[in-house]
Amino acid sequence: MYKGLYYIYIVAKNTVENKNKLIFQMINHTLFLLFSLFLYKNVYEISPGLKEKIPFVNAIWSMSIYFVVFWLALRNIERSFRDDIKTGNIELYLLRPINYVWQKVFIQIGQGLIPFFVSLTLAVIINYLLVGMPVVGMSYFVWFFALLVIFILSQILMCLIFILCGLSGFWLQNSEPTYFVVSKFIMIFGGAWVPVAFFPKTLQVIAEFSPFGASMALSYAMYPNFADRFWILVLNISFWILFSLFFVHLVSKRAIKKLSVNG
Amino acid sequence: MIEVKNLRKTFNYKGKEIVAVDNVSFSISQGESVAFIGPNGAGKSTTIKMLTGILWPTSGSVSILGFSPQEDRKKVVSQIGAVFGQRSNLLPNLPAVDTLSLFGVMYGLSKKEIKERINYIEDTLELHSFKNQPIRTLSLGQRMKVEIACALIHNPKILFLDEPSIGLDIIAKQILRETLLHLRTKHNMTIFLTSHDVGDIEAICDRTIIVNHGKIVVDEPTSELHKLIDKEKHVEVRGPSLEDVLVNIYKQ
Amino acid sequence: MLKDIRYFVIQTKFNIKNAYALRSAFWIGVVSMIVNNCVFFIIWSLFMKSVGDINGWTGVDVFGMLGVSMFIYGITFGFFHGVVDLPQMIVRGSFDNVLISPVNSFFKLATSSFLVTAYGDLLLGAVVFLSYGIYLQFSLYTWLLYVLAISFGAIVFLCIRLLCSLISFFIYDGDNISNQLFEIFLRPGLYPGAIFPIKLKTFFMTLVPALLTSAIPVDIIKTNSLKLLSLSLLVTSIWILITFLVYKIALRRYESGNLLR
Numbered sequence: 001m002y003k004g005l006y007y008i009y010i011v012a013k014n015t016v017e018n019k020n021k022l023i024f025q026m027i028n029h030t031l032f033l034l035f036s037l038f039l040y041k042n043v044y045e046i047s048p049g050l051k052e053k054i055p056f057v058n059a060i061w062s063m064s065i066y067f068v069v070f071w072l073a074l075r076n077i078e079r080s081f082r083d084d085i086k087t088g089n090i091e092l093y094l095l096r097p098i099n100y101v102w103q104k105v106f107i108q109i110g111q112g113l114i115p116f117f118v119s120l121t122l123a124v125i126i127n128y129l130l131v132g133m134p135v136v137g138m139s140y141f142v143w144f145f146a147l148l149v150i151f152i153l154s155q156i157l158m159c160l161i162f163i164l165c166g167l168s169g170f171w172l173q174n175s176e177p178t179y180f181v182v183s184k185f186i187m188i189f190g191g192a193w194v195p196v197a198f199f200p201k202t203l204q205v206i207a208e209f210s211p212f213g214a215s216m217a218l219s220y221a222m223y224p225n226f227a228d229r230f231w232i233l234v235l236n237i238s239f240w241i242l243f244s245l246f247f248v249h250l251v252s253k254r255a256i257k258k259l260s261v262n263g
Numbered sequence: 264m265i266e267v268k269n270l271r272k273t274f275n276y277k278g279k280e281i282v283a284v285d286n287v288s289f290s291i292s293q294g295e296s297v298a299f300i301g302p303n304g305a306g307k308s309t310t311i312k313m314l315t316g317i318l319w320p321t322s323g324s325v326s327i328l329g330f331s332p333q334e335d336r337k338k339v340v341s342q343i344g345a346v347f348g349q350r351s352n353l354l355p356n357l358p359a360v361d362t363l364s365l366f367g368v369m370y371g372l373s374k375k376e377i378k379e380r381i382n383y384i385e386d387t388l389e390l391h392s393f394k395n396q397p398i399r400t401l402s403l404g405q406r407m408k409v410e411i412a413c414a415l416i417h418n419p420k421i422l423f424l425d426e427p428s429i430g431l432d433i434i435a436k437q438i439l440r441e442t443l444l445h446l447r448t449k450h451n452m453t454i455f456l457t458s459h460d461v462g463d464i465e466a467i468c469d470r471t472i473i474v475n476h477g478k479i480v481v482d483e484p485t486s487e488l489h490k491l492i493d494k495e496k497h498v499e500v501r502g503p504s505l506e507d508v509l510v511n512i513y514k515q
Numbered sequence: 516m517l518k519d520i521r522y523f524v525i526q527t528k529f530n531i532k533n534a535y536a537l538r539s540a541f542w543i544g545v546v547s548m549i550v551n552n553c554v555f556f557i558i559w560s561l562f563m564k565s566v567g568d569i570n571g572w573t574g575v576d577v578f579g580m581l582g583v584s585m586f587i588y589g590i591t592f593g594f595f596h597g598v599v600d601l602p603q604m605i606v607r608g609s610f611d612n613v614l615i616s617p618v619n620s621f622f623k624l625a626t627s628s629f630l631v632t633a634y635g636d637l638l639l640g641a642v643v644f645l646s647y648g649i650y651l652q653f654s655l656y657t658w659l660l661y662v663l664a665i666s667f668g669a670i671v672f673l674c675i676r677l678l679c680s681l682i683s684f685f686i687y688d689g690d691n692i693s694n695q696l697f698e699i700f701l702r703p704g705l706y707p708g709a710i711f712p713i714k715l716k717t718f719f720m721t722l723v724p725a726l727l728t729s730a731i732p733v734d735i736i737k738t739n740s741l742k743l744l745s746l747s748l749l750v751t752s753i754w755i756l757i758t759f760l761v762y763k764i765a766l767r768r769y770e771s772g773n774l775l776r
Binding site for chain 1: 561698
């Protein structure tokens with residue numbers, strides 16, 4: 001536990017030293033939040049019927065939370081695997097006394113942590129000042145803790161999904177196509193550009209219960225019916241975590257063995 | 264310390280078996296400093312990867328400090344250090360101390376132990392003048408010193424180096440050689456080195472194993488190697504080599 | 516100039532040939548990018564289904580716009596990818612190779628690296644934007660407007676990408692910053708043009724000309740507007756001029772010494 005936290009701390013420290021990068025990332029983030037807010041305001045004015053599907057405030061919170069999670073960038077774990085295999089750097093990690101996959105998880109969290117917190121703060125401030133708090137059918141105090149639970153669970157799932165994507169690189173020549181497909185499914189079912197509430201009903205259900213939607217369940221936590229859906233979301237994400245964990249365990253053992261045999 | 268018996272490694276490429284290491288056996292005792300050399304594709308890197316537990320041998324056995332690096336990976340990696348010349352363990356934006364601390368934590372050292380080890384390594388490798396500079400601002404030679412420092416943080420008994428001087432200028436090479444020599448003579452560290460640079464081998468290693476096509480072709484003390492081709496005795500009086508001259512000029 | 520263009524064509528041919536030597540890797544890259552891009556069609560068709568036609572734009576128009584956008588992206592990244600790599604080249608010092616080459620530095624730079632997946636963008640974009648024209652039964656005049664508008668968009672896109680990369684001549688660690696700036700430029704072009712209020716549309720057509728590379732070509736053919744096309748030409752010319760000047764200054768700065776670090 002301490003090893004992991006220290007690993008994350010040092011990597012985060014290394015990342016934040018590159019201040020120029022962080023500043024420009026956050027300028028990009030802020031401009032994008034303002035841009036999508038302004039654009040969707042216009043969309044809601046053109047199509048007043050959209051309010052029935054999801055209130056404007058909730059739609060904005062839902063989309064911006066997707067992009068906040070985007071900065072945590074756990075999906076990059078796949079690229080990291082790919083690069084390590086290509087460059088041979090995987091050998092350096094294997095020589096350390098911590099499991100390779102865990103090291104990659106710590107590194108990704110360390111790299112994304114500061115951009116995540118800064119972008120979260122910016123999103124909360126911008127959304128609060130410009131559109132107000134979302135309608136959530138429960139006290140904001142309880143909502144905050146419910147969000148925290150959903151956030152932790154969904155990010156564990158996100159991590160596992162992209163670990164599986166990365167591990168596919170041990171068998172496929174290149175894991176990039178797997179990454180493309182998976183990340184785009186998460187983009188659609190996570191409501192990145194268009195809130196899932198805009199989808200037809202059946203597709204909404206598929207999105208919510210798929211592992212892709214589950215890994216971005218935080219954007220569903222911004223919906224007005226979150227209070228009713230909380231336990232279903234938790235159960236759904238937990239199911240996919242267990243499912244993915246089983247596969248990661250199975251696949252990672254075979255992957256390391258494959259590497260040990262074939263170089 | 265290191266016992267290698269009938270080590271063999273084959274790879275399959277498009278259904279064809281390629282022998283990378285072929286029935287290699289040797290042993291290395293504590294404090295020995297061994298160069299493991301050979302032309303490209305001779306099987307040097309494959310052997311070092313099997314010695315450090317990265318690759319599993321097809322047949323034969325490896326014992327490092329009494330453990331199998333494949334079966335007892337954690338036990339072995341906690342007692343060896345490794346430096347790969349073309350790869351870096353360092354975090355570019357932070358000073359050396361931070362990477363050293365991270366490695367200390369990874370190897371399960373306490374805060375006090377980490378501090379002591381860092382102080383000790385700083386003194387031993389003379390890192391004081393640049394220890395607080397971000398890694399990206401260091402020269403290649405200084406970076407290599409920090410790489411070695413990382414490999415030493417947990418006080419390993421054996422140091423594996425795979426082409427550590429690759430890409431270094433002659434000053435950086437000089438620093439590297441002095442550092443390794445210091446570790447060998449003052450700390451009785453066992454060193455296993457692969458390098459294409461003859462200067463490294465002459466300066467650091469007292470024994471040389473030459474491999475070709477996966478087999479050991481020579482295993483002799485480094486000082487005796489010249490006898491293998493010297494049919495007649497020659498007496499030659501030489502001045503300093505060009506490398507010595509350049510090092511001198513650069514240092515001035 | 517002719518010599519430079521000839522060099523550009525030959526070098527590009529060799530780049531493609533080189534990449535195609537690994538045939539399966541080439542097609543995996545192209546097909547995976549096509550699959551990746553299909554997502555935008557899904558997302559915006561779901562959006563249009565939910566919102567309905569907006570300001571005269573239908574779902575088909577949004578498809579046409581995405582086709583244009585992907586095609587332009589594919590052209591830039593498929594034929595001028597060196598421009599994207601410029602910040603890295605400066606850091607590595609490999610930009611010297613560009614400067615000592617006997618051909619025009621821009622053409623040399625543009626062809627100095629290659630991105631296979633861009634051909635997925637190019638292929639899908641071309642199929643979609645051509646299908647759009649065929650589906651709407653464009654007249655010859657409309658085709659002409661369409662092709663000109665797309666050409667202007669492609670030039671502007673290349674100019675902006677180059678300008679973002681040129682940042683590296685002026686500030687340390689320009690790689691990340693140039694990518695972030697380019698992303699800021701890129702994103703508005705991926706939204707259906709119809710949902711932009713007029714002021715925002717004007718802004719994204721001139722100061723940050725993202726819509727020139729996506730929605731404006733569709734707007735031009737929808738309204739058959741020669742006026743809008745002329746405006747596109749004007750904006751394109753201004754951006755060419757700005758890029759040309761900044762490029763000249765940047766090169767001089769590179770030549771004038773290592774004050775970058």
